[in-house]
Amino acid sequence: MYRLYATKGSGNCFKPFVTMCQLGIGFDVLEVDVLRGETRSDAYRAINPAGAVPYLVTEAGVGVGESNAMLWLLADGSELMPQTALLRAQSLQWMFFEQSRLEPFISPARFLGRIAPHLGVGREADIIAWRDKASAGLAVLDAHLSNRAFMLGDRYGITDIALFGYVHVSDEAGIDMHSFPNVAAWIERVRQTPGFVPLSALCDRARPFLADEHAA
Amino acid sequence: MYRLYATKGSGNCFKPFVTMCQLGIGFDVLEVDVLRGETRSDAYRAINPAGAVPYLVTEAGVGVGESNAMLWLLADGSELMPQTALLRAQSLQWMFFEQSRLEPFISPARFLGRIAPHLGVGREADIIAWRDKASAGLAVLDAHLSNRAFMLGDRYGITDIALFGYVHVSDEAGIDMHSFPNVAAWIERVRQTPGFVPLSALCDRARPFLADEHAA
Structure with a gap:
Protein backbone atom coordinates (compact mmCIF):
# COMPACT_ATOMS: atom_id res chain seq x y z
CA MET A 1 0.00 0.00 0.00
CA TYR A 2 1.27 3.44 -0.95
CA ARG A 3 1.13 6.46 1.32
CA LEU A 4 0.66 9.89 -0.23
CA TYR A 5 1.49 13.09 1.64
CA ALA A 6 -0.54 15.88 0.10
CA THR A 7 -1.99 19.34 0.57
CA LYS A 8 -5.65 20.00 -0.21
CA GLY A 9 -6.31 21.94 -3.38
CA SER A 10 -2.84 21.30 -4.84
CA GLY A 11 -2.78 20.49 -8.55
CA ASN A 12 0.53 18.68 -8.12
CA CYS A 13 -0.86 16.53 -5.29
CA PHE A 14 -3.93 15.74 -7.38
CA LYS A 15 -1.84 14.00 -10.07
CA PRO A 16 -0.71 10.91 -8.11
CA PHE A 17 -4.04 10.90 -6.23
CA VAL A 18 -6.24 10.62 -9.31
CA THR A 19 -3.82 8.15 -10.92
CA MET A 20 -4.11 5.78 -7.97
CA CYS A 21 -7.90 6.18 -7.92
CA GLN A 22 -8.22 5.48 -11.65
CA LEU A 23 -5.89 2.46 -11.54
CA GLY A 24 -7.43 1.00 -8.38
CA ILE A 25 -4.12 1.16 -6.49
CA GLY A 26 -4.43 0.91 -2.72
CA PHE A 27 -3.18 3.93 -0.76
CA ASP A 28 -3.84 6.20 2.14
CA VAL A 29 -3.36 9.96 2.08
CA LEU A 30 -2.21 12.28 4.83
CA GLU A 31 -2.99 15.99 4.66
CA VAL A 32 0.05 18.18 5.32
CA ASP A 33 -1.25 21.71 5.77
CA VAL A 34 1.02 24.12 3.85
CA LEU A 35 -0.82 27.20 5.12
CA ARG A 36 -0.08 26.14 8.71
CA GLY A 37 3.59 25.54 7.86
CA GLU A 38 3.40 21.79 8.39
CA THR A 39 5.64 21.06 5.38
CA ARG A 40 8.43 22.86 7.27
CA SER A 41 7.82 20.97 10.54
CA ASP A 42 10.47 18.66 11.97
CA ALA A 43 7.96 15.80 11.85
CA TYR A 44 7.44 16.23 8.11
CA ARG A 45 11.10 16.87 7.30
CA ALA A 46 11.90 13.57 9.00
CA ILE A 47 9.81 11.97 6.23
CA ASN A 48 10.72 14.24 3.30
CA PRO A 49 13.85 16.34 3.95
CA ALA A 50 12.95 18.55 0.97
CA GLY A 51 9.82 19.65 2.86
CA ALA A 52 7.68 19.49 -0.27
CA VAL A 53 4.37 17.90 -1.20
CA PRO A 54 3.30 15.70 -2.83
CA TYR A 55 5.51 12.92 -1.51
CA LEU A 56 4.81 9.28 -2.23
CA VAL A 57 6.12 6.45 -0.08
CA THR A 58 6.07 2.90 -1.39
CA GLU A 59 5.21 -0.19 0.64
CA ALA A 60 8.97 -0.82 0.91
CA GLY A 61 9.38 2.64 2.45
CA VAL A 62 11.04 4.31 -0.54
CA GLY A 63 10.06 7.96 -0.97
CA VAL A 64 9.55 9.57 -4.36
CA GLY A 65 9.22 13.31 -4.91
CA GLU A 66 8.09 15.34 -7.95
CA SER A 67 4.49 14.78 -8.98
CA ASN A 68 5.17 13.88 -12.60
CA ALA A 69 7.87 11.36 -11.63
CA MET A 70 5.33 9.58 -9.41
CA LEU A 71 3.07 8.97 -12.39
CA TRP A 72 5.82 6.94 -14.12
CA LEU A 73 6.02 4.67 -11.10
CA LEU A 74 2.30 4.33 -10.42
CA ALA A 75 1.19 3.80 -14.02
CA ASP A 76 4.08 1.53 -15.08
CA GLY A 77 2.70 -1.38 -17.10
CA SER A 78 -0.84 0.07 -17.15
CA GLU A 79 -2.99 1.40 -19.96
CA LEU A 80 -2.24 4.95 -18.76
CA MET A 81 1.41 4.67 -19.90
CA PRO A 82 2.62 5.83 -23.32
CA GLN A 83 3.41 2.70 -25.31
CA THR A 84 6.42 3.60 -27.48
CA GLN A 192 -15.47 11.71 -18.12
CA THR A 193 -12.68 9.12 -18.01
CA PRO A 194 -13.34 5.93 -15.98
CA GLY A 195 -12.71 6.28 -12.26
CA PHE A 196 -12.05 10.02 -12.42
CA VAL A 197 -12.40 11.81 -9.08
CA PRO A 198 -12.45 15.58 -8.55
CA LEU A 199 -9.82 17.57 -6.65
CA SER A 200 -12.21 17.85 -3.69
CA ALA A 201 -12.07 14.06 -3.23
CA LEU A 202 -8.52 14.45 -1.94
CA CYS A 203 -9.81 16.53 1.00
CA ASP A 204 -12.60 14.08 1.69
CA ARG A 205 -10.21 11.17 1.88
CA ALA A 206 -7.19 12.66 3.68
CA ARG A 207 -6.44 12.28 7.37
CA PRO A 208 -4.47 15.08 9.11
CA PHE A 209 -0.74 14.39 9.08
CA LEU A 210 0.21 15.92 12.41
CA ALA A 211 -2.73 14.37 14.27
CA ASP A 212 -1.67 11.02 12.80
CA GLU A 213 1.92 11.47 13.90
CA HIS A 214 0.87 12.48 17.41
CA ALA A 215 -1.33 9.42 17.67
CA ALA A 216 1.47 7.16 16.40
CA MET B 1 19.72 9.63 -38.77
CA TYR B 2 18.77 12.20 -36.18
CA ARG B 3 19.26 15.94 -36.60
CA LEU B 4 20.01 18.04 -33.53
CA TYR B 5 19.53 21.80 -33.50
CA ALA B 6 21.79 23.21 -30.80
CA THR B 7 23.56 26.28 -29.50
CA LYS B 8 27.23 26.10 -28.57
CA GLY B 9 28.00 26.10 -24.87
CA SER B 10 24.46 25.13 -23.86
CA GLY B 11 24.23 22.55 -21.07
CA ASN B 12 20.78 21.53 -22.28
CA CYS B 13 22.02 20.99 -25.84
CA PHE B 14 24.95 18.97 -24.53
CA LYS B 15 22.64 16.31 -23.05
CA PRO B 16 21.27 14.77 -26.28
CA PHE B 17 24.64 15.40 -27.99
CA VAL B 18 26.73 13.37 -25.54
CA THR B 19 24.02 10.69 -25.34
CA MET B 20 24.16 10.12 -29.10
CA CYS B 21 27.98 10.13 -29.02
CA GLN B 22 28.13 7.60 -26.19
CA LEU B 23 25.52 5.30 -27.75
CA GLY B 24 27.01 5.51 -31.26
CA ILE B 25 23.78 6.92 -32.72
CA GLY B 26 24.15 8.60 -36.11
CA PHE B 27 23.24 12.28 -36.22
CA ASP B 28 24.19 15.66 -37.57
CA VAL B 29 24.07 18.87 -35.60
CA LEU B 30 23.23 22.38 -36.75
CA GLU B 31 24.35 25.39 -34.74
CA VAL B 32 21.54 27.90 -34.11
CA ASP B 33 23.19 31.03 -32.74
CA VAL B 34 21.12 32.31 -29.81
CA LEU B 35 23.28 35.42 -29.38
CA ARG B 36 22.52 36.41 -32.98
CA GLY B 37 18.80 35.83 -32.46
CA GLU B 38 18.65 32.86 -34.84
CA THR B 39 16.26 30.93 -32.56
CA ARG B 40 13.72 33.69 -33.18
CA SER B 41 14.23 33.68 -36.96
CA ASP B 42 11.40 32.67 -39.30
CA ALA B 43 13.62 29.93 -40.72
CA TYR B 44 14.07 28.35 -37.29
CA ARG B 45 10.48 28.83 -36.16
CA ALA B 46 9.41 26.96 -39.29
CA ILE B 47 11.26 23.98 -37.79
CA ASN B 48 10.50 24.51 -34.09
CA PRO B 49 7.62 26.93 -33.51
CA ALA B 50 8.62 27.23 -29.85
CA GLY B 51 11.90 28.82 -31.00
CA ALA B 52 13.93 26.89 -28.44
CA VAL B 53 17.06 24.76 -28.53
CA PRO B 54 17.86 21.94 -28.28
CA TYR B 55 15.45 20.44 -30.76
CA LEU B 56 15.77 16.89 -32.01
CA VAL B 57 14.24 15.69 -35.28
CA THR B 58 13.93 11.97 -35.95
CA GLU B 59 14.54 10.30 -39.29
CA ALA B 60 10.75 10.24 -39.75
CA GLY B 61 10.69 14.02 -39.30
CA VAL B 62 9.15 14.08 -35.83
CA GLY B 63 10.46 16.89 -33.63
CA VAL B 64 11.04 16.49 -29.91
CA GLY B 65 11.71 19.40 -27.53
CA GLU B 66 12.92 19.47 -23.92
CA SER B 67 16.44 18.13 -23.42
CA ASN B 68 15.58 15.59 -20.74
CA ALA B 69 12.68 14.18 -22.79
CA MET B 70 15.10 13.55 -25.67
CA LEU B 71 17.21 11.29 -23.47
CA TRP B 72 14.25 8.94 -22.94
CA LEU B 73 13.90 8.55 -26.70
CA LEU B 74 17.58 8.26 -27.55
CA ALA B 75 18.55 5.87 -24.75
CA ASP B 76 15.43 3.65 -24.92
CA GLY B 77 16.48 0.01 -24.70
CA SER B 78 20.12 0.89 -24.00
CA GLU B 79 22.31 0.39 -20.97
CA LEU B 80 21.94 4.11 -20.17
CA MET B 81 18.27 3.63 -19.23
CA PRO B 82 17.08 2.99 -15.67
CA GLN B 83 15.95 -0.62 -15.54
CA THR B 84 12.99 -0.67 -13.13
CA GLN B 192 35.78 8.93 -17.62
CA THR B 193 32.74 7.04 -18.97
CA PRO B 194 33.15 5.28 -22.35
CA GLY B 195 32.65 7.53 -25.36
CA PHE B 196 32.35 10.72 -23.31
CA VAL B 197 32.96 13.92 -25.28
CA PRO B 198 33.38 17.43 -23.83
CA LEU B 199 31.02 20.35 -24.38
CA SER B 200 33.50 21.86 -26.84
CA ALA B 201 33.00 18.87 -29.17
CA LEU B 202 29.55 20.19 -29.99
CA CYS B 203 31.09 23.34 -31.49
CA ASP B 204 33.66 21.33 -33.41
CA ARG B 205 31.01 19.17 -35.00
CA ALA B 206 28.19 21.64 -35.69
CA ARG B 207 27.50 23.29 -39.04
CA PRO B 208 25.86 26.74 -39.07
CA PHE B 209 22.07 26.51 -39.31
CA LEU B 210 21.37 29.62 -41.35
CA ALA B 211 24.17 28.94 -43.81
CA ASP B 212 22.74 25.45 -44.23
CA GLU B 213 19.25 26.74 -44.87
CA HIS B 214 20.47 29.28 -47.40
CA ALA B 215 22.32 26.55 -49.23
CA ALA B 216 19.26 24.28 -49.20
Missing part, protein backbone atom coordinates in the same frame (compact mmCIF):
# COMPACT_ATOMS: atom_id res chain seq x y z
CA ALA A 85 9.75 5.34 -26.90
CA LEU A 86 8.65 8.28 -29.05
CA LEU A 87 5.36 8.64 -27.15
CA ARG A 88 7.24 8.45 -23.84
CA ALA A 89 9.55 11.26 -24.99
CA GLN A 90 6.56 13.32 -26.15
CA SER A 91 4.86 12.67 -22.82
CA LEU A 92 7.90 13.96 -20.98
CA GLN A 93 8.22 16.93 -23.33
CA TRP A 94 4.74 18.00 -22.20
CA MET A 95 5.47 17.25 -18.55
CA PHE A 96 8.57 19.46 -18.60
CA PHE A 97 6.54 22.10 -20.47
CA GLU A 98 3.92 21.91 -17.72
CA GLN A 99 6.51 22.39 -14.98
CA SER A 100 8.23 25.33 -16.72
CA ARG A 101 5.47 27.13 -18.66
CA LEU A 102 2.24 26.46 -16.77
CA GLU A 103 2.59 25.39 -13.14
CA PRO A 104 5.06 28.15 -12.10
CA PHE A 105 2.51 30.78 -13.19
CA ILE A 106 -0.93 29.22 -12.61
CA SER A 107 0.02 28.06 -9.12
CA PRO A 108 1.13 31.39 -7.59
CA ALA A 109 -1.57 33.41 -9.39
CA ARG A 110 -4.18 31.05 -7.92
CA PHE A 111 -2.57 30.88 -4.50
CA LEU A 112 -2.12 34.61 -3.96
CA GLY A 113 -5.20 35.63 -5.95
CA ARG A 114 -7.66 33.11 -4.53
CA ILE A 115 -6.47 30.69 -1.85
CA ALA A 116 -4.54 33.12 0.39
CA PRO A 117 -5.48 36.60 -0.88
CA HIS A 118 -4.16 38.27 2.28
CA LEU A 119 -0.69 37.19 1.11
CA GLY A 120 -1.36 38.66 -2.35
CA VAL A 121 -1.83 42.26 -1.18
CA GLY A 122 0.79 44.38 -2.96
CA ARG A 123 1.55 41.56 -5.42
CA GLU A 124 -1.12 42.60 -7.97
CA ALA A 125 1.45 43.31 -10.72
CA ASP A 126 3.05 39.89 -10.20
CA ILE A 127 -0.34 38.19 -10.37
CA ILE A 128 -1.12 39.91 -13.68
CA ALA A 129 2.29 38.93 -15.07
CA TRP A 130 1.78 35.30 -13.99
CA ARG A 131 -1.65 35.24 -15.65
CA ASP A 132 -0.13 36.53 -18.89
CA LYS A 133 2.63 33.93 -18.86
CA ALA A 134 0.19 31.13 -18.03
CA SER A 135 -2.04 32.29 -20.87
CA ALA A 136 0.89 32.07 -23.29
CA GLY A 137 1.43 28.46 -22.23
CA LEU A 138 -2.29 27.70 -22.45
CA ALA A 139 -2.33 29.05 -26.02
CA VAL A 140 0.33 26.48 -26.97
CA LEU A 141 -1.74 23.77 -25.31
CA ASP A 142 -4.93 24.96 -27.01
CA ALA A 143 -3.30 24.73 -30.44
CA HIS A 144 -2.00 21.23 -29.63
CA LEU A 145 -5.47 20.06 -28.58
CA SER A 146 -7.18 21.50 -31.67
CA ASN A 147 -7.02 18.13 -33.44
CA ARG A 148 -6.54 15.60 -30.61
CA ALA A 149 -8.89 14.14 -28.02
CA PHE A 150 -6.07 13.71 -25.52
CA MET A 151 -2.49 14.94 -25.16
CA LEU A 152 -0.88 12.11 -27.14
CA GLY A 153 -3.79 11.36 -29.48
CA ASP A 154 -6.87 9.22 -28.99
CA ARG A 155 -5.79 7.63 -25.75
CA TYR A 156 -6.04 9.10 -22.25
CA GLY A 157 -3.01 8.67 -20.02
CA ILE A 158 -0.49 10.11 -17.57
CA THR A 159 0.33 13.02 -19.88
CA ASP A 160 -3.26 14.20 -19.56
CA ILE A 161 -3.13 13.77 -15.79
CA ALA A 162 0.10 15.78 -15.54
CA LEU A 163 -1.29 18.67 -17.57
CA PHE A 164 -4.77 18.53 -16.02
CA GLY A 165 -3.47 19.06 -12.46
CA TYR A 166 -3.02 22.82 -12.76
CA VAL A 167 -4.68 23.55 -16.11
CA HIS A 168 -8.12 22.61 -14.78
CA VAL A 169 -7.85 25.24 -12.03
CA SER A 170 -6.63 28.01 -14.36
CA ASP A 171 -9.99 29.76 -13.92
CA GLU A 172 -9.23 30.02 -10.18
CA ALA A 173 -6.04 31.84 -11.18
CA GLY A 174 -8.20 34.48 -12.85
CA ILE A 175 -7.72 33.22 -16.41
CA ASP A 176 -10.70 33.34 -18.77
CA MET A 177 -10.93 29.82 -20.21
CA HIS A 178 -13.22 31.01 -23.00
CA SER A 179 -9.99 32.02 -24.73
CA PHE A 180 -8.92 28.36 -24.81
CA PRO A 181 -11.92 26.36 -26.09
CA ASN A 182 -9.93 23.26 -27.02
CA VAL A 183 -8.43 23.14 -23.53
CA ALA A 184 -11.88 23.61 -21.99
CA ALA A 185 -13.30 20.73 -24.07
CA TRP A 186 -10.35 18.49 -23.13
CA ILE A 187 -10.92 19.26 -19.43
CA GLU A 188 -14.46 17.93 -19.81
CA ARG A 189 -13.21 14.82 -21.63
CA VAL A 190 -10.74 14.10 -18.83
CA ARG A 191 -13.55 14.44 -16.28
CA ALA B 85 9.84 1.43 -12.65
CA LEU B 86 11.16 2.74 -9.34
CA LEU B 87 14.51 3.71 -10.88
CA ARG B 88 12.72 5.42 -13.78
CA ALA B 89 10.66 7.43 -11.30
CA GLN B 90 13.80 8.34 -9.32
CA SER B 91 15.52 9.32 -12.57
CA LEU B 92 12.65 11.65 -13.43
CA GLN B 93 12.57 13.02 -9.88
CA TRP B 94 16.15 14.18 -10.39
CA MET B 95 15.46 15.47 -13.91
CA PHE B 96 12.58 17.63 -12.65
CA PHE B 97 14.80 18.74 -9.77
CA GLU B 98 17.45 19.75 -12.30
CA GLN B 99 15.01 21.79 -14.33
CA SER B 100 13.53 23.57 -11.30
CA ARG B 101 16.38 23.86 -8.77
CA LEU B 102 19.60 23.96 -10.83
CA GLU B 103 19.22 24.92 -14.50
CA PRO B 104 17.06 28.05 -13.92
CA PHE B 105 19.83 29.50 -11.72
CA ILE B 106 23.11 28.12 -13.10
CA SER B 107 22.15 29.00 -16.68
CA PRO B 108 21.39 32.74 -16.29
CA ALA B 109 24.23 33.30 -13.77
CA ARG B 110 26.64 31.76 -16.29
CA PHE B 111 25.12 33.51 -19.29
CA LEU B 112 25.05 37.03 -17.84
CA GLY B 113 28.16 36.60 -15.72
CA ARG B 114 30.41 34.91 -18.27
CA ILE B 115 29.04 34.32 -21.77
CA ALA B 116 27.43 37.73 -22.42
CA PRO B 117 28.66 39.97 -19.58
CA HIS B 118 27.59 43.14 -21.42
CA LEU B 119 24.01 41.95 -20.86
CA GLY B 120 24.73 41.40 -17.16
CA VAL B 121 25.55 45.01 -16.36
CA GLY B 122 23.12 46.20 -13.67
CA ARG B 123 22.03 42.59 -12.95
CA GLU B 124 24.69 41.92 -10.31
CA ALA B 125 22.15 41.39 -7.51
CA ASP B 126 20.25 38.88 -9.66
CA ILE B 127 23.46 37.02 -10.45
CA ILE B 128 24.31 36.72 -6.75
CA ALA B 129 20.77 35.50 -5.97
CA TRP B 130 20.97 32.89 -8.76
CA ARG B 131 24.33 31.67 -7.44
CA ASP B 132 22.86 31.27 -3.96
CA LYS B 133 19.85 29.32 -5.24
CA ALA B 134 22.04 27.13 -7.44
CA SER B 135 24.30 26.45 -4.45
CA ALA B 136 21.30 25.30 -2.41
CA GLY B 137 20.45 22.81 -5.15
CA LEU B 138 24.08 21.71 -5.44
CA ALA B 139 24.15 21.04 -1.69
CA VAL B 140 21.23 18.61 -2.10
CA LEU B 141 23.07 16.95 -4.97
CA ASP B 142 26.32 16.78 -2.99
CA ALA B 143 24.58 15.00 -0.10
CA HIS B 144 22.98 12.54 -2.54
CA LEU B 145 26.35 11.74 -4.13
CA SER B 146 28.11 11.24 -0.79
CA ASN B 147 27.57 7.48 -0.96
CA ARG B 148 26.93 6.80 -4.66
CA ALA B 149 29.20 6.62 -7.69
CA PHE B 150 26.42 7.80 -10.01
CA MET B 151 22.98 9.37 -9.60
CA LEU B 152 21.06 6.10 -9.29
CA GLY B 153 23.82 3.99 -7.72
CA ASP B 154 26.69 2.12 -9.32
CA ARG B 155 25.54 2.50 -12.88
CA TYR B 156 26.03 5.52 -15.16
CA GLY B 157 23.02 6.58 -17.21
CA ILE B 158 20.73 9.29 -18.52
CA THR B 159 20.12 10.69 -15.04
CA ASP B 160 23.83 11.52 -14.81
CA ILE B 161 23.75 13.07 -18.27
CA ALA B 162 20.74 15.23 -17.38
CA LEU B 163 22.36 16.54 -14.20
CA PHE B 164 25.83 16.88 -15.69
CA GLY B 165 24.67 19.27 -18.45
CA TYR B 166 24.58 22.36 -16.28
CA VAL B 167 26.21 21.14 -13.07
CA HIS B 168 29.59 20.68 -14.79
CA VAL B 169 29.64 24.36 -15.80
CA SER B 170 28.64 25.66 -12.35
CA ASP B 171 32.14 27.07 -11.94
CA GLU B 172 31.52 29.26 -15.01
CA ALA B 173 28.48 30.61 -13.14
CA GLY B 174 30.84 31.81 -10.43
CA ILE B 175 30.17 28.97 -7.98
CA ASP B 176 33.07 27.58 -5.95
CA MET B 177 32.93 23.83 -6.52
CA HIS B 178 35.25 23.20 -3.57
CA SER B 179 32.09 23.50 -1.48
CA PHE B 180 30.68 20.42 -3.25
CA PRO B 181 33.44 17.79 -3.23
CA ASN B 182 31.13 14.85 -3.97
CA VAL B 183 29.72 16.66 -6.98
CA ALA B 184 33.24 17.51 -8.16
CA ALA B 185 34.32 13.86 -7.87
CA TRP B 186 31.20 12.70 -9.74
CA ILE B 187 31.94 15.18 -12.55
CA GLU B 188 35.32 13.50 -12.99
CA ARG B 189 33.73 10.02 -12.97
CA VAL B 190 31.27 11.08 -15.68
CA ARG B 191 34.17 12.40 -17.77
